[in-house]
Amino acid sequence: MTRRTRRLILIGTVGAVLAVAVGLVLFALSGEITLYKTPTEIIEQPRAEGRRLRIGGLVEVGSVVRKDGGQVEFKVTDTANAVPVTYRGLLPDLFQEGQGVVAEGKLDESGLFQADTVLAKHDERYMPKEVVDALKAQGVWEEGQPGGPTPPAAKN
Missing domain, CATH: 1.20.5 (Single alpha-helices involved in coiled-coils or other helix-helix interfaces)
Structure with missing residues (x-):
């Protein structure tokens, strides 16, 4: 050789x-x-049951229901569509209705998102770009707002 x-x-x-x-x-x-999706993408695209996802948007005003055993049910919305979420555990201090949230977990066959992690976001610096862009396109997010988006029910 x-x-x-x-x-x-x-x-x-x-x-x-x-x-x-x-x-x-x-x-x-x-x-x-872990794929990231908005509520509209989850509703419009074929189901991804059992696959890990991240869903981001706003906590829908009036949707938070606290149950026994530390379980919380709420809806994540991008103002066009909403996805029901269930979570068991302690929520972040910044978690509140009308504020940004990112939940990580799995979608079940009934369309309920079972989160195992919930992150509360208070402004666009910490919110995924896709969510901010979707909210801005729908006129919900106002540039320069100190506390994040105005909750849809609070707008005049």
């Missing part, structure tokens, strides 16, 4: 090992990827 042939075999072997390593990493991460 010539020196050039050995070098080509070495480069090919290293390339193949690297490709296998990248493939294994991507396969391992595919189960951990």
Whole structure:
């Protein structure tokens, strides 16, 4: 074997090992990827039952119901559509009706989003860009508002 042939075999072997390593990493991460959706996307697109999702929007005014055992039910809305959410646990201090929220969990077959994590957001610096853009397009989000969006029921 010539020196050039050995070098080509070495480069090919290293390339193949690297490709296998990248493939294994991507396969391992595919189960951990969490898709982000707005309530309208969840309602309009085919159901993703059992798949981990993040849903973001505003907590619909008048939708928060606290039950025994620390369970809370509320609706997340982008003002066009709303998705019912159930969560068991302590809610963040900033969680309130009319404010931004991001919930992570799974959608069940009945369309109920079962969250295992809830993050309360108070302004656009911490809210996903897609939610802010959707709220601005619907005229709900006003630029420069100190506390975030005006709750839909509070607008005149």
